[in-house]
Amino acid sequence: MDFIGHGNTVIQERKMNSSEARQLVEKTKQIPISSRVARECIDLAYGFFTPLIGFMNSATLNSVCQEMKLIDGTLWPIPILMDIDKSTIDKNNLKVGEKVILSYEGVPLALMDIEEIYQYEKQKIAQAVLGTTEKKHPGVMMIDQWMDYFIAGPIQLMNEPHFQPPFDRFWFTPLQLHKIFKEKNWKRIVAHQTRNVPHTGHEWLMKGAWFSANGDLSVEKLKTGILVSCIIGPKRIGDYIDEAILLTQQELNDSAYFNPDIHMVSFVLWDMRYAGPKEAILHAIIRSNLGCTHHMFGRDHAGVGSYYDPYDAHRIFDEIPEGSLSIKAIRLLEWFYCPICQEVTYSGLCGHTKERQNFSGTMIRSIIQDKVQPTRLLMRPEVFQTMMQSAEQYGFGSPFCNEKYLKERRPIFILSPVSK
Amino acid sequence: MNKIPINIWINESRYQQLCQSGLEGMTKEVLAGMKVLQIFCTEEQKDLLLKRYPQAKYDQSTTKSIELLPAEFKENLFNRIVEKKSLDVITELL
Ligand SMILES: [Zn+2]
Numbered sequence: 001m002d003f004i005g006h007g008n009t010v011i012q013e014r015k016m017n018s019s020e021a022r023q024l025v026e027k028t029k030q031i032p033i034s035s036r037v038a039r040e041c042i043d044l045a046y047g048f049f050t051p052l053i054g055f056m057n058s059a060t061l062n063s064v065c066q067e068m069k070l071i072d073g074t075l076w077p078i079p080i081l082m083d084i085d086k087s088t089i090d091k092n093n094l095k096v097g098e099k100v101i102l103s104y105e106g107v108p109l110a111l112m113d114i115e116e117i118y119q120y121e122k123q124k125i126a127q128a129v130l131g132t133t134e135k136k137h138p139g140v141m142m143i144d145q146w147m148d149y150f151i152a153g154p155i156q157l158m159n160e161p162h163f164q165p166p167f168d169r170f171w172f173t174p175l176q177l178h179k180i181f182k183e184k185n186w187k188r189i190v191a192h193q194t195r196n197v198p199h200t201g202h203e204w205l206m207k208g209a210w211f212s213a214n215g216d217l218s219v220e221k222l223k224t225g226i227l228v229s230c231i232i233g234p235k236r237i238g239d240y241i242d243e244a245i246l247l248t249q250q251e252l253n254d255s256a257y258f259n260p261d262i263h264m265v266s267f268v269l270w271d272m273r274y275a276g277p278k279e280a281i282l283h284a285i286i287r288s289n290l291g292c293t294h295h296m297f298g299r300d301h302a303g304v305g306s307y308y309d310p311y312d313a314h315r316i317f318d319e320i321p322e323g324s325l326s327i328k329a330i331r332l333l334e335w336f337y338c339p340i341c342q343e344v345t346y347s348g349l350c351g352h353t354k355e356r357q358n359f360s361g362t363m364i365r366s367i368i369q370d371k372v373q374p375t376r377l378l379m380r381p382e383v384f385q386t387m388m389q390s391a392e393q394y395g396f397g398s399p400f401c402n403e404k405y406l407k408e409r410r411p412i413f414i415l416s417p418v419s420k
Numbered sequence: 421m422n423k424i425p426i427n428i429w430i431n432e433s434r435y436q437q438l439c440q441s442g443l444e445g446m447t448k449e450v451l452a453g454m455k456v457l458q459i460f461c462t463e464e465q466k467d468l469l470l471k472r473y474p475q476a477k478y479d480q481s482t483t484k485s486i487e488l489l490p491a492e493f494k495e496n497l498f499n500r501i502v503e504k505k506s507l508d509v510i511t512e513l514l
Contacts, residue, residue: 200452337452344452357451362482367454371491372429375453 005050045157054154065128115153161413276308
């Protein structure tokens with residue numbers, strides 16, 4: 001059965017069998033790729049970026065920057081590009097029309113049919129996508145560090161990644177998710193994007209979105225599910241470690257704070273651009289490819305600093321042409337604790353504006369840093385325990401990334417050698 | 421004068437312990453039942469602490485408190501407070 005993704009396109013996996021891959025290795029040039037490009041090859045190959053089948057050429061890049069569309073008119077907000085340096089092009093004598101193996105950490109990952117090798121002003125990309133060229137914006141910094149040329153063309157996976165524990169149990173491809181949702185008989189699926197260990201504010205964000213998505217559906221037999229879709233990509237010091245994020249999100253399910261029938265945890269490989277509203281659109285596209293029908297957007301989604309208004313990522317959904325997305329945005333205000341209501345409540349509902357206690361990230365971080373178990377109204381005790389266990393098991397004693405974790409953490413996935 | 425705070429986080433079980441020491445009135449509720457107990461240091465005590473624990477910081481701009489002290493030191497501080505039934509414990513831990 002076909003599953004339909006973004007742009008009304010059938011989701012197709014692009015991968016070859018191992019004997020084909022072995023034959024290619026013998027006669028094909030190989031070039032190294034960065035970890036971001038490796039992650040995006042995997043995304044492209046499994047259909048996370050449907051309808052894209054490879055890295056963008058200059059015409060598509062232009063169209064995405066100027067009109068937020070692919071050449072055929074499909075909505076697309078952020079360029080997907082493979083950067084390359086001049087010496088790699090020259091040394092390998094890379095030419096349009098030939099095939100090249102993209103190898104990650106010395107192992108073949110994907111094959112590219114080279115369609116174009118080109119240059120493009122990086123500042124123009126940053127201005128169009130991020131709305132700024134200021135170097136302190138992390139998305140600008142990323143683009144700035146790219147090499148000077150781009151290489152474009154469709155890719156095909158030669159070597160499937162083996163996700164390592166605990167990532168393996170949360171890795172689901174778009175086709176797998178579509179099948180799972182069908183088996184579960186979920187008719188509406190609301191995506192929650194996160195890079196956090198959940199406190200009760202996050203929990204209520206998901207619960208509120210579930211009510212919104214379920215809306216007019218029958219409540220006798222529940223057909224609405226929540227897909228927690230964690231973003232796994234490069235980390236910075238002080239971020240929660242990936243393992244703690246996945247395992248604590250799952251803990252809400254294991255400890256039945258979410259009925260297991262309506263909740264599951266997964267992840268997407270993605271390097272955040274912090275592009276605010278445009279990134280919100282991309283997140284919606286990716287989740288529509290996963291089979292989600294709704295996507296929650298809270299305050300300052302994918303934002304950074306004060307580059308975007310906290311609700312820019314809501315408003316952009318008013319500006320895109322109707323029908324250009326197959327997923328609905330659920331717009332959410334903030335959840336906080338109200339000592340008068342004595343519960344976690346919602347800024348659109350509770351009128352005790354003076355008394356409200358916001359979930360301050362800094363404060364929660366400080367409590368965790370001191371290894372003091374938060375009150376159960378702030379963080380579920382099982383979530384705290386799982387977080388601290390993850391810290392011991394994966395984080396060198398800390399649930400937050402430190403230098404040792406960044407250097408010595410276990411790999412998320414490994415590739416088997418492709419031998420002749 | 422003692423004026424620079426160290427924030428000690430008070431959850432349900434710590435609050436019970438404080439009740440037994442008659443110090444529960446010294447806490448302030450901050451978030452979802454989580455309370456804070458502030459222990460005040462002098463300038464000299466602050467400098468001594470920052471010297472002894474190089475990862476610690478005096479947050480001058482936002483909280484105006486001593487942050488990032490080792491969890492073990494702060495736990496020790498809390499335990500001494502409960503034992504002594506008094507907030508005047510910083511001198512003996514330095
Ligand atoms: Zn209220």
